[in-house]
Amino acid sequence: MFGIMFFPFAILIPFLVISLTFRLVRMISQRQLHEHRKDSPLTGILPSRSRLKSNASDEEFEVYVYRLASKSGGILSSARIVVDSGLPMKEVDSRMASMVDNVHVCMDVKDSGLIEYRFPELTED
Structure with missing residues (x-):
């Protein structure tokens, strides 16, 4: 039953x-x-958040870039930020230009014309 x-x-x-x-x-x-x-070779290089929203505030962008710089030995290029953040090059260039103060963020122009952003507090000297 x-x-x-x-x-x-x-x-x-x-x-x-x-x-x-x-x-x-x-x-x-x-x-x-x-x-x-x-096991990926990129583990530890990319920040915990691999993409940034285009409407992110300046503070969020700054924190994102500092995290990326800390994992990259304190030197970044615009292309690296574009690839990791997903933001357009023009936006990255304008936001990075506003961050340059030659104390916390320095802009170095190589002989080849490549622009690098150096974060003295994060460089491995």
Whole structure:
């Protein structure tokens, strides 16, 4: 009699097993992907937040750039900031120009014309 009460639900058992199997496989594959990311050569270089919103405040941009600079030995180029933040080059250039004060952030122009931003407090001298 007990088996008769649960018989209508017996048809759901295969669906439950399949669903749990898919969840388990997805969980294992995500864990392997996460482990692969840990072994990436970029681990420890990129900041914890890899993208910055274009409507980020100046303070958020400044913190983002300082984090990136601390992980890059205290020297950044505009291209590096563009790649890591996802912001357009013009916006990065204008925001970085406003940060240059020759105390905390210095702008160096190489012989090749490349502009580098140096963070003296973060350089590994």
